[in-house]
Structures are given as C-alpha cells and as structure tokens.
Amino acid sequence: MTHMHIPDGILPVGLWIAGFLLMFLAMGISLHRLRNSDQKKKIPLLGAISAAMLVAMSLEIIPIAYHINLSVVAGILLGPALGFLAAFITNLMLALMGHGGITVMGLNTLLLGTEVIVGHTLFYALHRRLPVFWRAAAATMLTLFLTTLALVGIVAASNVDPGLFRDAGEHVVVERGAHHEDLISVSRFASIALSLGFFGWFIEAAITGSVISFIARVKPDLLSHVLHREKTAQEGRQTR
C-alpha cells in the first residue's frame, strides 16, 4: 500500500501534522545514520531510484487501478536510511504534480518509507533461504501486506468515518457526501483493502523479483551492500 490519494482538507489537522512531525523525526534519524558514510557517492543512485519510483508511479494499470511503486526495490538498492530519503523526495514531487494531497505528504512518506525499510529488512532476513527472485518477491508481498495494515490503522486513527474511504486497488480515495446508510466499518474497509490489494501486491512482487534478479545478474555491485554481507557471512561460516 504505497500511499493515500486523499485530497487536502479531509483528514483531521492533528493527524496530518503528526504525520509531518513523525516524517521529520524519521528523516532526522536517517540523516544521522548517513553522517559517517560517503554521502556524495550515493547521490546519483538516490536520484536515479527516486526518479524511477516517480516514473513507475505515473504508469497506471487501469483495469485494477494500480500502479507499481518500486519501493522495495528502493529499499534493497539504497538501504533503509537513504531509501527513506528517496521516499520523501518521491512524495514531495508527486504531491507537487497533484498525485495525492500536499497535507497528506507526511503520512504518505511514512507509509512509503515503511515499505522501503521493511522491504530491505525482509530481503536481508530471507537472503540465505531463497533465490534472489523469490527472496525479493516474498519480501515485497509481506511488506505490502504489513503496510496495508498500517494504512488501515491510519484510517482507524483518523476518526473520519471509514465509509468516506473507498479502496480502488491499492489506492484509497476519500469521498464526501456519502449517505449514512452507505457507510462501512473499519473492518469492512480492511477486508476490501486486503482483498483488492492482493492483486496489486502480486504484480508488484513479480516485477520486484524480476528487477532485482536482473540487477543481481547484470550489475551486482548495485546490490553490494546486501550481497557483501551475504558473502561475508558465508566466508565467516567457511572459516569456522
């Protein structure tokens, strides 16, 4: 669940302000974690992957109203700290292009940043058990499932009547003027989001798996921070 396509002025002010505060906190932590690394060498990669995420998000798969995100790809290639910054850059540019509201940018960055961090963590956690394709695909499926639950949490926390939200594939659209009898509960919203979202996760998982396995074959140095750890662990085991 990449981000909410909620127009400005719908969510309670306290919620989106809290979203911005948490986003700035997470960005502060990310920048702090990057302070000892050679940041300048990573800027081209950060720019290329943020741009790739932007392009991917602008390609709509119309029948299921889904667009791919490449957020797990970003997490795997950039790592959690730099990946979170890519999530911020992507959401800032998307918001300026009218793809989602400006005020929900904080919450959207948190959702996308969570995908980046969880995707990276799961890919790394699964690395010794599965081939690269399945490792990336499984990490993507699990990540998108978890972030969809996070989205349901935001809906529940918003105190906005869940009937005003309607799922369209992986997107959530807010509506106004719905009659009271049409309103649905948080649990109903969750079941719609999880069931419809599944098709989108499947596509995203297949694409992420293919992209990462292609990169592992053609340009493995892009995965070096992950593969290096794997190699080091194998060497460590052989030494023992």
Added chain:
Amino acid sequence: MIDVARIDYWAASGSGLFHRASPPAKIVFLLLVVTAAVLSKNPYALLAGYCVLLVVAAASGLPWTRVMALSWYAAVFALLYSISIRGGFWIRALFIVKAITPSCAVLMLIVSTPYPKIFSLLSSVLPEILAAGLFMTYRTLFILLDMMGNFAAAIRLRGGFSPGSLYKNSANISRGIAMLLVRAVERSSRLYAVMVVRGYNGSMAEAGGIRLRRADWLPILTGMTVLTLVLTWK
C-alpha cells in the same frame, strides 16, 4: 513527453515580468497557491484561481498553452480516482482542480526560473544530500522518461509485445524496467561526475542571499489573488 531541454530554454530565454521576479518571490507564490488548494472547498473558486494563473502566464510571456497542457497531466490521476467516487459533480470537480492548480503554479515556476536558481535556494534550507537528491531526481526523471519512450518503441519493433501472452509481456516489461533502472543509474552517475569535474561540491554556484526585486509584485500579487478568491468565494 516533457522535454527538459525545452523547459530549460523557456526558463533561461524569457524576459517577461515573471522571469524577472526573484526565485524566493516565486516560491512564495507557489506556497500561496498550494495553501489556496488546501483550503478550497469550492471548485468554482479554485477554477477561477486556475484561470488567473493562465492569464498571468500569458500576459508575462510564458508558454501558457504548454503550461496548461502539462498541468492537465495531474488531472489524469485525479480523473481516474474521481470516477470511483460516489459523490456528485461538485466533489469530482473539486478533486480535479485541487490537482491541476498547484501543478500549474509549479510549471509557471520551472518555465520561468533556470533550475540552478531553484536548487540553489533549496540547498540553502535543506541538508546537502536532500537538496542534491532532489536535483538529481529532477534531472534523471527527464532522462528516464526519454529512455522509456525509446524502450517502448524498441520492444514493439522487436516483437516484445505478444497479445494474449500475459506471462511473456510481464517478463519483458519487468526486464525493461530493470534495464532502464541500471541505465538510469549509469547516466545519473555520469552526469554527477561531470558536475563534480566542473566544480560542483554540494552547493550551487548561484547560492546567495534572499534578495527581492521590483518585479516580485507580480508572483506575490497573483498568489494572493488566488488565495483571496478561495477564501472569499464560499
């Protein structure tokens, strides 16, 4: 397709009032329009604001027809989602104008301001890695869009699309995305290396203090007009 060279040409070659205004004034203009879009509850008021933006763009010599066409790119997403909304015309129209109005303001900013000036302003308030990341994303986005157009043509010419074969098409598209990503990283690294060779060290040469100019009245007045329209036309 957005042509970055053309945007750069418009930004650098114009001499109208909007071009002569300082980048900080144009950022204030953008913030005022975004605030208007956030606060708007009436699609007609915001649509009137959008028309004001187009009139100002035309009057100050900006390529207003292209600005208008490109701003409707944002409406594609809004239109798709507004179709699935149960609400009536009012909410759908509001959804679309909330998307196109800030988009139009962003376009007016980028076609009237050379990009080093925008990013030098950002680099004075953002951490270096974020400002440079935004800059590289902006430049790589256009490179990637261009490469995508070439990729789509190449895959069709070589028979990469097989009607009815979902698996084959998906596999080709996935490999295409991976290849584009790898090439985008390479092109981006090359671009960055060229910038470093030319003296880039994390901040733009244009960086300087915030100085207002006489021509700044136009963007600020335009932004305030849009905001006033939204606040007064309930």
